[in-house]
Amino acid sequence: MILTVPFMARAMAELALLALICGPVGVFVFARRLSFVSDALTHTVFPGVVIGFLAGGVEGLVVGALVAGLLTAVVLTLLTRGGALSDDASTAVVLTAMFSIGVVLVSRQSSYTSDLTSFLFGRLLTVTPRQIAETAVLAAVILVMLAIAARPLLFRTFDPAAAAAAGYRTFWLDLWLNVIVALVVVAAVRAVGTILVVALLIIPAAAARLITARLAAMAVIGTVLILLAGYGGLWISWTASVDYGISLTSASAVVLLLVLAYLLLLPLGRLSTVRRSSLSHRGTPPAPKGSPHELVG
Template sequence: MTDLSVLLQLPFVQSAAIAIIVLAVASAVVGTALALRGLEFLSDGLVHSVFPGVVIGFIAAGTDGVYVGAGIAALVATVALTIASARGIGSDATIAVVLAGAFSLGIVIVSRSVDDYASGLEHLLFGQLLTVSSADIVAICVLGGAAVLLVVGTWKEQLLVSFDRKQAQASGMRVLAYELVLNVAIALVVVAAARAVGNLLVLALLIVPVAVARLLVRRVWTIVAVSLLVSVGCGLLGLWAGLWLSLDAGIQASPSAVLVLVLVALYLVVVAVTRLVALGSSSRRRSEATRVAAPSGDAVIPEVVS
């Protein structure tokens, strides 16, 4: 079995590991904010809305055009979805329509413009983690860092909007502006991850680690810390597992896809364990309540007077 320490000495593996760590930090902070607001479905719609831009950028300028195309598509989709949600234009239905339409448009463009349709679609959807270059690392750091700064810089306002939207509006806060800031941060993370883990799998990085953290802890910053550890740990484990499948097992598997499978597996394990613990605790409480309610062996039964 190939040792992880040996693999980490390879330059392309080091680049992939750096990309995973940077994306993990950005996803932990931004993902916590979007989870507190219940924006998982909106982020799904945003991810799929970016896909046509990724495709057009790739076709127009190769891998260098992915960030530009994704950025333009993300900007348009973010503004449109934010305004639609603020005006109450059936936000879920609107997002679902955008999701299906944009994703289908991207697939049609790929099928008409790329010679190797299956390979091109796979690279755009699932990324090319093992071919991340130094320029990609710079782009990921800049975009991910900007996303983190946007969320951290408006953290108090984001929490107020998340927990008490009516109070935020009553206090004169420009709620729509802060919603747009968060949506822009989500879009930046999506664009940052477009080249490394692909347009589709970035959703797992944003949602699954935070979902795991929320099952284990309750404090907001603790959720951020736990989701960060989950993202980094599962990311590096997924990278190693993907390489092991390719090098030792002879199975060609996308490291990005394996990474997501590791995240999902951890989530399922944590759900099972927390449910078992909750059932055990409730059983103990019922047993204690039964013992307290039951009469003791030397209790005096009152005499019945006929």
Template sequence: MITPVDFFYDLVNPDLAFLPKALLVAVMSSVVCGVIGCHVVLRGMAFIGDAVAHAVFPGLAVAFVLQGSLVLGGLVGGVVTAILVALFSQHRRLREDSVIGVFFVAAFALGIVIISAAPGYSGSLQDFLFGSIVGIPDEDLALTAYVGLGLLAALFLFHKELVAVSLDRESARAAGLPVLFLDLLLYVLVTVAIVISVQTIGNVLVLALLITPAAAARLLTDRLVPMMLIAPAIGGGSALVGLYLSWSLDLPVGGTIVLVATVAFLLAWLLAPRHGVVRALVRARPRARPRPRIAAVSGS
């Protein structure tokens, strides 16, 4: 196992130019997923995050066949599917999870059909599903940075409205908020966060990057703003530690990052100052009652 100092030297080694690019993409995508993941956890949308990860696949497949940008292709495919889900979900006879199950699984199936028609698809399919730290082009690195900044800006501008819809949709609708637009916006932002994370962590594991840091942060604080600061910190730290461990121990980068984030979640579950298991056990432990004093009886 290499030391952190050796890992730093590898990062600045010109012959390993892919390594700092992988680290930048991993940290940027983890930070973005950590922030948007707070809204996903607050709203109970974990299933939607998993479905969006399937929805971006046809866009990735088309981009691969056309030799185009995977990030751009995934964005187009995921956004189109998210818009269709948001529109069909407005029908009162259809539950949101039912519409998601129809469109996102169909999108994933379409992606498999498209990419299977391309020569040499099996190796690329593995990269899509499980991530790869090699071969990230410079244009995708820049696109990830610009798209991530745009996503954070959109979250900042519509923060209060998104929170209002997440807490009580009917009250938000009665207050005149554009619920359909805000649903579309949130679906699109979740899609964007997932797309910029796929190349590093893979299509299968990307949901963990979206949910796990935010869930850990939820255990550590009761307020949304601190949660949206803690979650990206956990995500970015998990990306850094996970990439270091995967590089030094020759482990899959996506799986290692997810395992590090899971350890952070378990530590928060155990040791959170207010909601941790250890704290709950301490509270539940019966306190020793003071022994009653027996008055001394003096003989006459």
């Protein structure tokens, strides 16, 4: 059992907390088609992380990430205002500009390579109890924020015009969700780095969608997938380094396992798409309840 090793147990605890938030938040990111926006967020948090680290060391890192994350959430909400998520170009400009600033800042450090690596890919195996406690607090805040606004967010995601007609302010709901995503990035940044966070947010929900069309089930399956991939990734990186002397970044192993899960589930999703389109081609009404299609789709 790798979890009897204290630092492995801490890594798993951190991953479990991240699984708890990334499963449900990922469902909204996926349904809202915010993958690119979240990707942008993970990149724009990077200079904040660097500045925070330069100013206050490892402890300053979270503060820097928090400020940069919240700032980006506001900017991206303004940029994509009015439901125009097609504003890819401006999002991409913000993303690359912020990322470059981060790289410029970090390249002034003498420990350039090792710092850059840890900011980008995290240090899962050196997670401290204090970090776990901080992640737990952030996780609680994120889940409460999500629970408060889950219904309006769902309504706005599905039918923005009707949600606005019902009196919901879409701008504030968009900002709310972007802030939630920013907080997820902040919570995950030290353990898995700015680049790999996006994998935890997007892949589990996308994979879950392949086997279910129920929102709650998607959230649960997403969380379970991260837990499984988390344990599997830790085990693989442990075995690789202890038994075979191959150094393997644990966070990358976790992400690769998530990708593998997605690829394995892909045929199931294809199957339901093919069934659906063959149904519509024949012009028949949707399959009756309990049909194979209903089970997969």
